[in-house]
Amino acid sequence: MEFIDGLFQLAQNNFILTFAIGFLAAFSEPFFSPLPIIGIVVTNSILLGFLPGLTASILGSLLGSIILFTLCKKFGNSKLMKKLNNSKVNKVVCWVREQGFVPMTICYACPFIPDVLITIASGVSKKSLQKFLPGLFCGKLIFFSVASYIGNDIVGFITNPLKIVxxxxxxxxAFILGRKVSNRMELAAEKNLALN
Structure with a gap:
């Protein structure tokens, strides 16, 4: 409890520092997938408020994802990337190569699909930034808005049954859509493998 009080004191005393820490945490998440992005977004919203917390989360996560995408696109054929490739990554790469705006948005909006894998696959498949960025932005905006909304009024959220529903x-x-997209990914990959 003292740690949480300390965070609130820091947020009240130094908004810019808190914003920078929230931004860096969201920026780091695409590179370190074990970091819980939903926890980062909710914490940013609690400490900074809805709009500043959402802004720090989106800007950080977008910048991190774009850099990861660019690195994967540039070094997709390197020995390191070939070592990281496995059947799961190959399936996602095959699927991502074919997809447009709506499926990409669903992938990034759904917390049940690992967005780091989608970002890496998008880069390795040489998807253009113009095709990658709209789905990334819209998906993260939807997901982060919901998480920030919950974090901004966590007490009201817990005590209001309608908000919980x-x-x-x-x-x-999101789970149903995520499962459908995941199943389509696997079917598309299997068809691709069968054709090759």
């Missing part, structure tokens, strides 16, 4: 509905829809 809305959030659970969004999570259920």
């Amino acid at each position: 809305i959030a659970l509905s969004i999570i259920t829809i």
